[in-house]
Amino acid sequence: MSAFFKIRWGRYRRVAFTGSHQPCPLCGGNDSVVIGRLDRWFNPLVNVLCRRCGLIFLDPMPTDEELDRYYRDQFWSRSQGSDEPTAKTIAKDTRYSRGRLALLAPFLKLGARILDVGAGGGEFLLAARQRGYEVEGIEPSAGYARYCRQAYGLEVHAATLADTDLGDKQYDLITCNHSLEHMRDPLRALQRLHHHLKADGHLYVSVPDLGDPHTWPLRYFHAGHMCGFTHETLVMIAAKAGFAPVERQPFGSDTTLVFRRLPASDANWFRFPDHAAAAEQQWRRRTALRHLLSPRTYWRVPGRISYFLRTRALSIRSAVALKRPQRQT
Numbered sequence: 001m002s003a004f005f006k007i008r009w010g011r012y013r014r015v016a017f018t019g020s021h022q023p024c025p026l027c028g029g030n031d032s033v034v035i036g037r038l039d040r041w042f043n044p045l046v047n048v049l050c051r052r053c054g055l056i057f058l059d060p061m062p063t064d065e066e067l068d069r070y071y072r073d074q075f076w077s078r079s080q081g082s083d084e085p086t087a088k089t090i091a092k093d094t095r096y097s098r099g100r101l102a103l104l105a106p107f108l109k110l111g112a113r114i115l116d117v118g119a120g121g122g123e124f125l126l127a128a129r130q131r132g133y134e135v136e137g138i139e140p141s142a143g144y145a146r147y148c149r150q151a152y153g154l155e156v157h158a159a160t161l162a163d164t165d166l167g168d169k170q171y172d173l174i175t176c177n178h179s180l181e182h183m184r185d186p187l188r189a190l191q192r193l194h195h196h197l198k199a200d201g202h203l204y205v206s207v208p209d210l211g212d213p214h215t216w217p218l219r220y221f222h223a224g225h226m227c228g229f230t231h232e233t234l235v236m237i238a239a240k241a242g243f244a245p246v247e248r249q250p251f252g253s254d255t256t257l258v259f260r261r262l263p264a265s266d267a268n269w270f271r272f273p274d275h276a277a278a279a280e281q282q283w284r285r286r287t288a289l290r291h292l293l294s295p296r297t298y299w300r301v302p303g304r305i306s307y308f309l310r311t312r313a314l315s316i317r318s319a320v321a322l323k324r325p326q327r328q329t
């Protein structure tokens with residue numbers, strides 16, 4: 001029980017970023033509107049929406065030093081009470097990693113080289129290595145990176161993408177599974193990945209969908225999310241960095257997309273000029289009261305309970321399995 005309160009307390013404590021004002025990380029614009037003043041745990045946190053392109057980002061934006069310290073030592077211990085993966089996260093990530101890999105398999109040849117940016121506990125890289133791919137990861141959390149190395153013998157850099165020296169390495173697939181929204185300069189990150197992707201390589205990106213009008217308005221606002229994407233802003237930032245979505249998307253989601261590499265930045269990257277105004281209108285309507293009064297909010301409850309029970313059962317089973325001695329065959 002004490003672990004439960006430790007996690008809850010860690011979440012409700014405000015992250016002490018000072019930060020500084022930055023122009024929009026996607027388009028460089030300086031005209032923005034405040035769309036949120038609290039994070040999901042009701043701590044003060046200002047999120048703004050760029051009036052030119054529609055990207056959502058923190059203002060003030062934490063500095064590189066503040067972010068390095070936060071991700072290296074605090075992110076996981078605050079959110080789950082441990083700086084290493086728990087039985088629950090291992091079980092959950094193993095399951096999702098296998099599903100993700102199965103959907104990405106058509107883009108991969110045998111022996112393909114994969115880089116996972118934000119490798120977490122290494123479950124995706126482990127599943128990929130078991131299927132014969134060459135794997136490498138980047139994970140800024142010291143505890144998670146150590147776990148990847150010690151538990152699975154994976155090659156994982158314990159640093160941010162900006163601080164990782166990849167030399168002249170080239171990859172067939174680069175994956176960013178819920179990591180791009182944690183970067184203060186996602187455009188520069190994607191440009192860097194473009195440089196390390198083979199000409200016929202693919203980029204997988206999954207981010208929370210800030211364009212879904214039916215979620216709790218504060219759901220995705222927290223100090224770890226520097227930027228918030230919609231389908232439109234994700235496609236635009238990828239185009240600016242030199243990527244285009246593949247025609248047949250395997251994941252069926254607006255903000256989980258596979259991209260092919262273009263030779264260079266797409267000059268026509270600003271392809272949704274009306275998006276910012278539409279998004280601003282949408283955010284004006286997204287109030288807590290409106291959300292609580294909407295019947296849609298409650299249609300989702302049975303699905304949420306079912307998800308909670310399934311992940312709970314999975315974590316109990318995997319905790320039991322971890323304690324049980326391995327049978328010798």
Ligand SMILES: [Zn+2]
Nearest residue numbers: 024027050053
């Ligand atoms: Zn912008």
